[in-house]
Amino acid sequence: MISTKGRYALRVMIDLSEQESGVFIPLKDIAERQEISKKYLEIIVKDLVKAKLLKGSSGKGGGYMLCRKPEEYSVGEILEASEGSLATVACLAAGVEECPRAGKCKTLPLWRELDKLTHDFFFSKKLSDCI
Amino acid sequence: MISTKGRYALRVMIDLSEQESGVFIPLKDIAERQEISKKYLEIIVKDLVKAKLLKGSSGKGGGYMLCRKPEEYSVGEILEASEGSLATVACLAAGVEECPRAGKCKTLPLWRELDKLTHDFFFSKKLSDCI
DNA sequence: TATTTGCCTACTATGTCAATAGGTAAATAA
DNA sequence: TTATTTACCTATTGACATAGTAGGCAAATA
Numbered sequence: 073m074i075s076t077k078g079r080y081a082l083r084v085m086i087d088l089s090e091q092e093s094g095v096f097i098p099l100k101d102i103a104e105r106q107e108i109s110k111k112y113l114e115i116i117v118k119d120l121v122k123a124k125l126l127k128g129s130s131g132k133g134g135g136y137m138l139c140r141k142p143e144e145y146s147v148g149e150i151l152e153a154s155e156g157s158l159a160t161v162a163c164l165a166a167g168v169e170e171c172p173r174a175g176k177c178k179t180l181p182l183w184r185e186l187d188k189l190t191h192d193f194f195f196s197k198k199l200s201d202c203i
Numbered sequence: 204m205i206s207t208k209g210r211y212a213l214r215v216m217i218d219l220s221e222q223e224s225g226v227f228i229p230l231k232d233i234a235e236r237q238e239i240s241k242k243y244l245e246i247i248v249k250d251l252v253k254a255k256l257l258k259g260s261s262g263k264g265g266g267y268m269l270c271r272k273p274e275e276y277s278v279g280e281i282l283e284a285s286e287g288s289l290a291t292v293a294c295l296a297a298g299v300e301e302c303p304r305a306g307k308c309k310t311l312p313l314w315r316e317l318d319k320l321t322h323d324f325f326f327s328k329k330l331s332d333c334i
Numbered sequence: 335t336a337t338t339t340g341c342c343t344a345c346t347a348t349g350t351c352a353a354t355a356g357g358t359a360a361a362t363a364a
Numbered sequence: 365t366t367a368t369t370t371a372c373c374t375a376t377t378g379a380c381a382t383a384g385t386a387g388g389c390a391a392a393t394a
Contacts (some may be wrong), residue, residue, distance in 0.1 A: 073204060074292050076352065079310060086309045098370065107304065112353055114372075121372095130371040131361020147313065161205050173238065178217045178333050179210060182278065186324060193320055202309050207383065229339065243384055245341075252341095261340040262392025 074151065080108055081116050081154035082147065085125070086202050089142040096128075096135035116154060123153035142203065148194030158194060160186050205282065211239055212247050212285035213278065216256070217333050220273040227259075227266035247285060254284035273334065279325030289325060291317050 083106050091097050099117060103110035117136055120126040125145065128136050138145075152158055159165040161183045163174075174180060214237050222228050230248060234241035248267055251257040256276065259267050269276075283289055290296040292314045294305075305311060 073290070074314075075350090076293075079292060079314075082310050082313075096370090100370085109353070111355080115353085118372075128371055129361080130359070130369090132369045133362060134360085134370045136371090159204070161210060162207075179213050182213075182328065182333060183205075183210075186321070189320065189324055190317070193317060197313065202313060206381090227339090231339080240384070242386080246384085249341075259340055260392080261338090261390070263338045264393060265339045265391085267340090 075155065077116055077119075078151045078155040080106070080113065081120060082150055082202070083108070084113065084117060084120070084136075085138070085142075085145065085150055085199055088126070088136065088138050089199060089203055093138065093141075096133065096137050098135040102136070119154050120150070123149070125150060125153055141200075143198050143200035145199035146195045147197040147199065147202070148191065150199065151194060158191065160190060206286065208247055208250075209282045209286040211237070211244065212251060213281055213333070214239070215244065215248060215251070215267075216269070216273075216276065216281050216330055219257070219267065219269050220330060220334050224269065224272075227264065227268050229266040233267070250285050251281070254280070256281060256284055272331075274329050274331040276330035277326045278328040278330065278333070279322065281330065282325060289322065291321060 084102055087102050087106055088097060099110055099113055103113050106113075117126060117128070121128050121136075124139060126136050127139055128134070148158065157165045162168065163171050163180070164183055164187050171177065215233055218233050218237055219228060230244055231241055234244050237244075248257060248259065252259050252267075255270060257267050258270055259265070279289065288296045293299065294302050294311070295314055295318050302308065
């Protein structure tokens with residue numbers, strides 16, 4: 073289940089794609105257009121900046137700006153930056169030591185298949201496909 | 204993210220598929236084979252019984268039994284019975300009033316597409332495919 | 335009647351989600 | 365220089381879900 077963090081992150085990125093490129097857009101404006109609390113968005117854009125998907129500038133005339141063109145972002149990397157992991161089951165999340173039952177687990181192949189399906193979906197989809 | 208409830212439910216159903224059909228299998232045996240706490244499994248099989256995927260019988264010689272042949276169960280109905288909903292985003296969960304932004308939401312088509320993708324995956328996959 | 339099994343209610347510890355609150359730092363314009 | 369605007373930082377909170385545990389009652393069989 074994709075949480076509000078991931079969904080809002082995607083909406084922020086889409087919102088920025090629709091604004092004039094090359095200028096910093098204040099978070100306040102994005103929050104108003106998207107009808108999302110600015111305070112909460114601060115948390116979300118922080119992750120996006122950390123992942124180098126956005127850059128921010130303080131002070132008057134500041135705000136946030138895309139680092140690349142919309143067609144150069146995959147939806148997957150945006151969601152991964154905000155959600156942390158897109159794994160569909162805990163056993164397949166990155167940085168988790170392998171389950172001792174993995175060898176005999178009858179369900180693992182199913183989860184791997186699902187994981188690949190959603191991963192391919194998210195990473196083939198571009199931000200520009202959402203405008 | 205599929206939780207332990209759904210994952211364990213599937214393992215119980217697979218386990219039963221591998222036992223002699225037509226006889227009741229005690230939950231204690233399933234719990235030992237699957238290395239899952241019997242107490243926790245009680246909660247899980249209760250949902251499966253309620254959804255008519257399993258039938259239970261009390262007393263000596265009792266236990267749980269499949270209601271149909273393994274090829275007649277989809278993985279989707281098993282997961283839905285234990286997880287409650289397989290919706291990938293809150294906005295698409297059953298019984299939720301439509302978001303007021305639905306008409307102009309740029310992300311909704313993406314979530315619908317994802318939801319269809321996973322739904323089709325889960326419901327085309329049969330229990331017999333997991334043995 | 336004893337034993338085995340399912341079935342029922344209640345409880346709990348931990349963590350995540352979805353925010354809110356209240357500041358500091360940086361940049362610009364008057 | 366000063367006021368204003370903006371990002372950026374840490375901390376806190378209430379509600380809920382997750383992943384179980386505990387202890388018993390009811391039913392069926394040997």
